[in-house]
Each structure stands twice: as structure tokens, then as C-alpha cells.
Amino acid sequence: MYQILVADAISEDGLQPLLDFKNGQLIIKKVTDPDVELDKVDALLVRSATQVTNDLLEKMPQLKIIARAGVGVDNIDVTAATKRGIIVVNAPDGNTISTAEHTFAMMASLMRNIPQAHQSVKNLEWRRNDFIGTELYGKMLGILGMGRIGSELAKRAKVFGMSVHVYDPFLTKERANKLGVESSSLDEVLELADIITVHTPLTPQTKGLINEDTLAKTKKGVYFLNCARGGIIDEDALAKFLGNGHVAGAAIDVFVTEPPGEHQLFKFDNVIVTPHLGASTKEAQLNVATQVAKEVRTYFEDKPVSNSINLPAMSRDIFEKIRPFHHLSTKIGLILSQCIKEGIDELSITYSGTVSDLETSYLTKALLAGFFKNRIDVHVNEVNALLTAKERGITIGEKISTNSFGYANAISVTAKGEKQHYSIRGTYIDHYGPRIVYLNDFNIDFHPEGNLLYIQHMDRPGVIGRVGKILGDNEVNIATMQVGRKQVGGEAIMVLSFDKPLDDESLTSLTSLDDIVSLNRIRIN
Ligand SMILES: NC(=O)c1ccc[n+]([C@@H]2O[C@H](COP(=O)([O-])OP(=O)(O)OC[C@H]3O[C@@H](n4cnc5c(N)ncnc54)[C@H](O)[C@@H]3O)[C@@H](O)[C@H]2O)c1
Numbered sequence: 001m002y003q004i005l006v007a008d009a010i011s012e013d014g015l016q017p018l019l020d021f022k023n024g025q026l027i028i029k030k031v032t033d034p035d036v037e038l039d040k041v042d043a044l045l046v047r048s049a050t051q052v053t054n055d056l057l058e059k060m061p062q063l064k065i066i067a068r069a070g071v072g073v074d075n076i077d078v079t080a081a082t083k084r085g086i087i088v089v090n091a092p093d094g095n096t097i098s099t100a101e102h103t104f105a106m107m108a109s110l111m112r113n114i115p116q117a118h119q120s121v122k123n124l125e126w127r128r129n130d131f132i133g134t135e136l137y138g139k140m141l142g143i144l145g146m147g148r149i150g151s152e153l154a155k156r157a158k159v160f161g162m163s164v165h166v167y168d169p170f171l172t173k174e175r176a177n178k179l180g181v182e183s184s185s186l187d188e189v190l191e192l193a194d195i196i197t198v199h200t201p202l203t204p205q206t207k208g209l210i211n212e213d214t215l216a217k218t219k220k221g222v223y224f225l226n227c228a229r230g231g232i233i234d235e236d237a238l239a240k241f242l243g244n245g246h247v248a249g250a251a252i253d254v255f256v257t258e259p260p261g262e263h264q265l266f267k268f269d270n271v272i273v274t275p276h277l278g279a280s281t282k283e284a285q286l287n288v289a290t291q292v293a294k295e296v297r298t299y300f301e302d303k304p305v306s307n308s309i310n311l312p313a314m315s316r317d318i319f320e321k322i323r324p325f326h327h328l329s330t331k332i333g334l335i336l337s338q339c340i341k342e343g344i345d346e347l348s349i350t351y352s353g354t355v356s357d358l359e360t361s362y363l364t365k366a367l368l369a370g371f372f373k374n375r376i377d378v379h380v381n382e383v384n385a386l387l388t389a390k391e392r393g394i395t396i397g398e399k400i401s402t403n404s405f406g407y408a409n410a411i412s413v414t415a416k417g418e419k420q421h422y423s424i425r426g427t428y429i430d431h432y433g434p435r436i437v438y439l440n441d442f443n444i445d446f447h448p449e450g451n452l453l454y455i456q457h458m459d460r461p462g463v464i465g466r467v468g469k470i471l472g473d474n475e476v477n478i479a480t481m482q483v484g485r486k487q488v489g490g491e492a493i494m495v496l497s498f499d500k501p502l503d504d505e506s507l508t509s510l511t512s513l514d515d516i517v518s519l520n521r522i523r524i525n
């Protein structure tokens with residue numbers, strides 16, 4: 001039963017897919033709650049309140065997936081999660097409309113002094129001349145970060161008769177034309193816009209995007225909005241430019257520290273604030289909760305998640321196509337790992353035939369996960385496989401080839417260590433399953449499953465019989481057996497499978513037989 005911890009306030013209606021999930025148990029408690037057994041938690045669902053730090057992850061060795069019911073993952077140490085093989089998913093578009101609407105509401109409120117006027121009327125005042133506003137119509141809105149929210153905001157601004165200039169280094173000309181906005185440089189937006197709003201994620205590049213230098217380039221009387229993340233607009237710099245009258249007002253939904261406590265921006269009457277409410281609508285909360293609940297369930301049902309931050313996106317159809325090769329790759333990795341008895345510094349993988357049309361990088365990661373499985377303590381999966389290989393100085397080469405050796409598809413791998421060099425090839429045959437068709441320079445054909453013994457021996461009469469006799473004498477039942485050789489009388493291989501793992505005594509007896517070159521017990525599960 002998977003333990004699923006919901007650590008922040010997430011719409012319970014949206015959690016229905018997990019409430020209906022028979023293999024999961026929902027725990028709705030904070031990570032700091034002493035009743036929560038962090039070391040048993042398999043999935044963690046958060047909004048922005050819980051800080052998912054490396055220290056927290058350290059206490060959660062079973063954690064497999066972190067789901068952020070929202071867009072920004074800046075409260076999650078994604079690098080630390082990735083290193084541990086933990087998938088991070090978010091709900092990228094469930095709160096787009098709500099946040100765009102909130103930004104628009106903040107902009108309108110700011111320009112018409114609505115919060116101040118509202119408070120004044122409730123204070124039994126009637127100060128109509130003190131709250132003269134400014135129309136949106138005809139003004140230029142500058143949007144920094146033209147993603148989902150920026151684009152929705154732009155549509156609304158245009159309907160209100162505003163012109164929209166945007167700065168987003170990743171925005172193409174075609175997309176800008178389609179959205180009917182002017183794609184500009186940062187300096188152009190700063191110099192021309194009457195109102196500037198930020199909608200980028202918080203990253204090292206966007207932290208302090210609006211600072212004293214950039215503020216100095218803006219028009220006197222400019223307005224600022226931040227409904228994205230605290231810190232994209234430097235709070236000290238904004239306070240300074242509000243204080244000297246250069247900035248006419250600001251609407252702020254997000255702060256560097258939340259809750260902000262007593263804050264320097266609160267002293268300005270022309271600053272309006274909300275407590276990180278961009279996504280706080282019934283609709284958005286239901287959307288994001290449903291999205292992440294489905295993702296977590298999908299993950300535990302061994303199906304592809306759609307919105308992972310640290311895994312490539314894959315549709316259900318593609319996943320179904322890739323699944324058999326995923327299993328084959330993992331098995332190849334497991335076999336290689338048990339055959340080669342030293343560390344490796346190079347792994348070359350060649351995909352040919354039908355498999356080469358698929359997302360081969362995903363298969364490479366699965367192969368590495370299989371390879372590392374019994375070698376290192378860290379749980380390695382597709383999320384951290386490449387990183388793990390890099391940390392261990394293993395060079396990974398991936399190639400596509402037209403030569404599939406007569407099979408419809410083939411995955412050929414060579415691993416190089418200091419002394420050993422191993423090659424293996426597998427194929428997947430419809431209705432028949434995965435097969436290993438080449439091992440250490442020998443053609444062979446066996447099903448990579450269960451308890452195997454791989455023997456390299458001299459091709460001499462009686463060897464197979466002697467192997468069979470020892471196993472028979474030791475009550476070991478041979479389930480299947482395949483042999484292969486390169487030339488008569490030269491080296492040969494046999495691969496046997498058993499119903500249970502081969503015992504040490506039988507292995508020792510086999511090792512002492514004449515004409516046996518090497519033996520490898522291989523377990524595939
Ligand atoms: N206030 C809230 O409650 C709330 C709700 C949802 C999202 N957010 C915040 O809003 C952010 C944007 O959300 P979104 O769904 O539009 O994300 P998005 O990924 O669709 O858009 C972000 C855009 O920023 C652009 N960008 C990245 N770096 C940039 C840079 N250096 N300069 C200019 N543009 C840059 C990207 O190209 C992208 O187009 C989120 O990351 C999140 O932090 C806040």
C-alpha cells in the first residue's frame with residue numbers, strides 16, 4: 001500500500017483519483033506533524049507552503065514522486081530530488097486562467113485605487129477627489145515572460161484597448177504574431193511600457209530581473225505588477241523607486257518571504273497587496289489537485305506521467321510502444337552488470353530497426369538503471385540514471401544504425417572496463433517477448449528472465465553432459481538450456497535457466513570442471 005502524504009492545503013475534491021486508489025493510503029498532514037512517518041512516505045503532494053529541501057528528502061528514503069499542485073517548483077529542490085531518482089511533477093496549466101485573471105484584477109485595482117477607496121468608504125469617508133484613477137485603454141502593457149499566464153493576460157489587455165509589448169527570449173516571432181503582441185528587447189519594454197508585469201519562473205536568471213539598473217530605464221510614472229514569484233522584482237529596489245516617486249504604484253501578490261510579516265512595501269499607499277492569491281480560485285484548486293492526483297496514481301499504476309519536470313514527456317501511445325523495449329533495455333543492463341566484474345568507464349549503445357524510431361534516450365536511461373541496480377546503494381531510475389553515470393565517470397554513447405542483424409529491431413551494447421570488454425544484443429519479437437541474441441561475441445538465443453547461469457566453456461564432447469550430471473546430482477532442475485559457439489572445438493557458451501537460484505555448492509562443483517572457462521549466475525527480476 002503506497003503512503004501518499006498531502007502536506008499542503010490541496011482541494012479534497014480534486015484528490016478523488018487518489019481516494020479511489022485501492023493501492024494507496026492518503027495522509028493529510030504537514031511534514032512537520034510528529035505523527036507522520038516520513039521514512040515510509042512514497043508520494044508527497046505540496047503547494048507552495050512546504051519547502052521540499054534536501055534535508056527533508058534525506059528523511060524520506062522511500063519517496064518516489066513529488067507532485068506540486070501548481071506551476072512553480074521553486075519550493076522544491078529538484079536537483080536533490082533528481083539525484084535520488086525522485087520524479088517531480090507539477091500541474092502546469094490548471095491555474096493559468098485564475099492567475100491571469102488575478103493579475104488583471106490587480107492591474108485594474110491598482111489603476112483605479114480600488115482597495116484604498118474601498119477602505120476609505122468603510123472608514124466612513126467620501127474622498128472622491130483623492131482616488132482619481134488612470135484608464136487602461138490606450139496604455140502600453142509590458143509583459144516579461146510570455147508563457148501561459150503572460151499570454152492569457154495579453155489577450156485580456158488587448159480587449160481593453162491596451163497595446164502589449166513583451167520580452168521573452170524564448171518566444172518565437174510566429175508565436176508573438178499569433179498572439180498579436182510586439183516582441184521586444186528587455187530595454188525596449190522597460191523604456192516604453194506604462195505598466196510592467198512579470199510572468200517568468202523564479203530562476204537564477206530571473207531573480208532580480210527588475211533591479212535598480214532596470215528600474216532606472218523605465219518611464220517616470222510606471223506601474224509594476226508581480227503575480228509570479230517574490231524576488232523577480234527586487235523588493236529593496238522597488239521600495240527605493242516608489243520612495244523617490246519614479247514608480248507610480250505597484251501590485252504585489254508574491255513576496256521573497258511568505259508570509260512577509262511587517263514589510264517595507266506596506267508603508268506605500270500606492271502599493272496594493274494580496275497574500276499569494278493568484279491561483280486561489282475554486283476552479284484552479286480543483287484543476288491542479290485533480291491533475292496531480294491523477295499523475296501520482298498514473299505513476300503508481302506504472303504508466304507514463306505527463307508533466308514531469310525531470311523526465312521527458314511521453315504520451316500513453318508512445319509509452320505503450322516503448323514499454324517492451326524498456327523491459328528489454330533494463331534486462332540488458334542487469335545482465336551486463338552481472339557479467340562484467342569491474343567498474344566500467346564506457347557504455348556504447350546502438351539502436352537499430354524499429355526501436356530506433358522511439359525515444360531511445362529513455363531506453364538508455366532504463367538500461368543504465370538496470371546496470372546500476374545491484375551495484376550501488378542509490379536507487380537509480382530513468383530520472384537519475386544519466387547523472388549517476390556521469391558522477392561515476394562513465395561515458396555514454398548512443399547511436400542509431402541501419403544494421404539490425406536480421407531482426408526487426410536490435411539493441412546492441414558494449415561495456416568497457418579496465419580489463420574487461422563485454423558486448424550483448426537483445427531484440428523484442430512480437431508475441432514472443434524479449435530475447436538475448438548475442439553475448440560476449442557469441443550468437444545465442446535465450447529469454448532473459450528468472451535465474452540464469454551463463455557458462456563459457458571449451459567446445460569439447462562431454463562438457464554439457466558433465467554440467468547436467470552435477471546439477472542433477474544436486475537436485476537442480478534445468479528449465480531451459482541454450483548453447484552457442486563460434487567454431488568447432490573453440491570457445492562456446494551455454495545459458496541455463498532454473499526454477500530457483502542456483503546454490504553455491506553446485507556453482508563450486510561446476511567451477512572445478514575441466515573445460516569450464518567462466519561462470520556467471522545472473523538473476524533477472
Ligand atoms: N501568483 C500565483 O499564485 C501563481 C500562480 C501560477 C504561477 N505563478 C508563477 O508564474 C510563473 C509563470 O507561470 P506560467 O504558467 O506562465 O509559466 P510558463 O512556463 O508557461 O511561462 C514562463 C515564461 O517565462 C519565460 N522566461 C523564462 N526565463 C525568462 C527570462 N529570463 N526572461 C524573460 N522571460 C523568461 C519562458 O520562456 C516562458 O515563456 C510560474 O513559474 C510561477 O512561479 C504564480
Ligand SMILES: O=C(O)CC[C@@H](O)C(=O)O
Pocket residue numbers: 047048069070071072073095276278279280
Ligand atoms: O499553491 C498556490 O496557491 C500557488 C500556486 C502558484 O504559485 C503556482 O506556482 O502555481
